[in-house]
Amino acid sequence: MAVPRVKLGSQGLEVSQQGLGCMGMSAFYGPPAPEQDMIDLIHHAVERGVTFLDTADMYGPHTNEVLVGKAIKGIREKVQLATKFANCIDEQGNFSVRGDPEYVRSACEASLKRLDVDCIDLYYQHRVDTKVPIEITVGAMKELVKEGKVKYLGLSEASASDIRRAHAVHPITAVQMEWSLWARDLEEDIVPTCRELGIGIVSYSPLGRGFFAGYKPHEASGDDFRKAHERFSGDNLEKNEKLRQRVFEIAERKKCSPNQLALAWVQHKGKDVVPIPGTTKRKNLDSNIDAVHVKLSDEEIAELEAAVPTEEIAGERYNASFMHTTWRYAQSPPLSSWNGSS
Known part of the structure; x- marks a missing residue:
């Protein structure tokens, strides 16, 4: 069965109902996968109707954009x-966040070159720069739209306030946030804000960084950052394992795989929500795609949410060193503070 197409946001962008997160092919989840294998995997995804591909300049850094560019x-x-x-x-x-106009332009031009394309369909600010008002950053992104280098604009890990401020400068098409059975803190404020403004929501890590697909930290390679992640370590892992087993039991009764159940939960959050699970294996990709056709009743959704209550999830969704860059902590400064330099 074909993957349905949906409108992402209200600005005209149409994408596959499920996307493909390409990060893990090159970075963070272990050593880079063989390039040709990943090119073949992306081709297979597109052939099956998953045409919404997600990358970033920091993945590698830079190598994932090169890979995706070759694949397309x-x-x-x-x-x-x-x-x-x-x-x-x-x-x-060393890690830092930049949103100053000079960097916005140079980063876009570098991405275009690595991807070997003339235009990027959806260009996100990956994290909010706490030194540069978001109006300044989005103003620079707006210029890229005018020049035809970018079609649509997005934000990632931005607060409701910053989303509103950005949207007032140029329509925001999509906001990318971590949203899964164990990452639901955006539902109170950010999701309603996006819906009020007609902004689509892209769910990254919809499988809990592979947790609800059966990922086991002790089987991971040494450079897989999840090995040191709070939720995958020590007592936290033991507590979270109990939540995972509840999901696995529901999936068994539902006669689908746990990853399909977790993805179906995200997909049922609204027609304006597009999850972008990542994988390096064809069988996992095919299984994820088939989740598009898993239907959940209101009762089943409630049962899943009760099985993974937010107050029982052990550990933050990022370690402290990176958690400070997420929407709860990284707020854009007021426009009045801008003096033309970061």
Whole structure:
């Protein structure tokens, strides 16, 4: 069965109902996968109707954009390409966030070159720069739209207030947030704000960084960042394992796989929600795609949410060193504070 198409936001962008997060092919979840295998995987996804591809300049850094660019060579018109800027990693591995106009332009031009495309369909600010008012950053992004380098604008991990401020400068098409059975803190404020403004929601890590697909930290390679993640460590893992088993039991009764059940839960959050699960394996990709056709009743949704109550989830969704960049902590400064430099 084909993957349905949906409108993402109210500005005209149409994407596949499920996307493909490409990050793990190159970074953070272990050593990079063989390039040709990943190109073949992306081609398979597109053939099956998953045409919404997500990458970012920091993945690698840079190598994931190069990979995706190679994969879409010859099929550019079939895909909706999303990438991101703002997260910077220097040669020493130091992390910073930039949203100043000079950087916005240089980052976009570098991404276009690595992706080997003339235009990016959806361009996100990956994290909010606490030194630069979001109006300034989005103003620079708006110029890229005028120049035809970008079609639609997005934000990632932005607060409701920052979303409103950004949207007043240029319509925001999509906001990308972590949303899964164990990441639901956006539902109170951010989701209603997006819906009020006609902004689509892209769910990253919809499988809880693989947790609800059966990921086991002790089987991971040494450079998989999840090995040191709060939710996958020590007592937290033991507590969270109990939640996972509840989901697995519901999936068994539902006669679907746990990853399909977790994805179906996200998909049932609204027609304006598009999850972007990632994988490096064809069988997992096919299983994820089939989740599009898993239907849940209101009772089943309630049962799932009761099985993973937010107050029982052990550990933050990021470690402290990166949690400060997320929407609860990283707020844009007032426009009046801007003096033309970051």
